[in-house]
Amino acid sequence: GDSVTQMEGPVTLSEEAFLTINCTYTATGYPSLFWYVQYPGEGLQLLLKATKADDKGSNKGFEATYRKETTSFHLEKGSVQVSDSAVYFCALSDPLIQGAQKLVFGQGTRLTINP
Amino acid sequence: EAGVAQSPRYKIIEKRQSVAFWCNPISGHATLYWYQQILGQGPKLLIQFQNNGVVDDSQLPKDRFSAERLKGVDSTLKIQPAKLEDSAVYLCASGGSTSGTTYGEQYFGPGTRLTVT
Numbered sequence A: 001g002d003s004v005t006q007m008e009g010p011v012t013l014s015e016e017a018f019l020t021i022n023c024t025y026t027a028t029g030y031p032s033l034f035w036y037v038q039y040p041g042e043g044l045q046l047l048l049k050a051t052k053a054d055d056k057g058s059n060k061g062f063e064a065t066y067r068k069e070t071t072s073f074h075l076e077k078g079s080v081q082v083s084d085s086a087v088y089f090c091a092l093s094d095p096l097i098q099g100a101q102k103l104v105f106g107q108g109t110r111l112t113i114n115p
Numbered sequence B: 001e002a003g004v005a006q007s008p009r010y011k012i013i014e015k016r017q018s019v020a021f022w023c024n025p026i027s028g029h030a031t032l033y034w035y036q037q038i039l040g041q042g043p044k045l046l047i048q049f050q051n052n053g054v055v056d057d058s059q060l061p062k063d064r065f066s067a068e069r070l071k072g073v074d075s076t077l078k079i080q081p082a083k084l085e086d087s088a089v090y091l092c093a094s095g096g097s098t099s100g101t102t103y104g105e106q107y108f109g110p111g112t113r114l115t116v117t
Helices: none
Strands: A003-006 A011-014 A019-021 A023-026 A032-038 A044-050 A056-059 A062-065 A075-077 A086-093 A109-114 B005-007 B010-013 B019-024 B031-037 B044-050 B053-056 B065-068 B075-079 B088-095 B112-116
Touching (some): A032 A062
Antiparallel strands (some): A003 A023, A019 A075, A032 A044, B019 B075, B088 B112
16 A cells, blocks of 8 residues: 655754655555644644655745655755754655545654754 | 634543544535544544545544544544553544645644543
8 A cells, every 4th residue: 555654763953954854655646745744732734745746845945856766755954943843744645545635644753953 | 714623632531431522624625534643653544524425434443433524514533432542642634625725735733632541
């Protein structure tokens, strides 16, 4: 079945460091890909998305490019801030699976940014 | 616009007791989802409604979990009887017909944290 595999955490970086969180997927069809973020004490929020190969999603300085050839959607940010500390989830939605539009999530990566 | 509302935010019960969670989705969203998020894991879909019909409940433990969405708006998720392994955050999300949403894009409520002792 469809699945998402994320880089294991936790990840700890210093402020202004470069961030990469790896995400790869397995899907039956041609999925849409998402990154969701969960800040401490808050609900899941959509961070960015991409719906087709080579699309680049971006938001709040974060970027991820849909790579069909490597089935990847890695999250990157050039200079992280303390406020980026959160848990990040990679997810896919596959139109060919039962219950189209449901999200299949990775296990999450906890990111901590130290000042 | 108002987001997805859930209540209660926290609940502590003993095993074998029953519990119910409520969700009010974003107005106009046809699709409603319930996810279970166990500590340290990503959310896992329990049930998906399209309007008031069930689209996917393949991962819902039907011997103890039930859900309904009356009139295609609010939804309740019930657990009876609860087990220790049901301790988790229960997330409600909605999506679908609002213009401009991407296929699969969902909006999540704050969740209900359930502790079963």
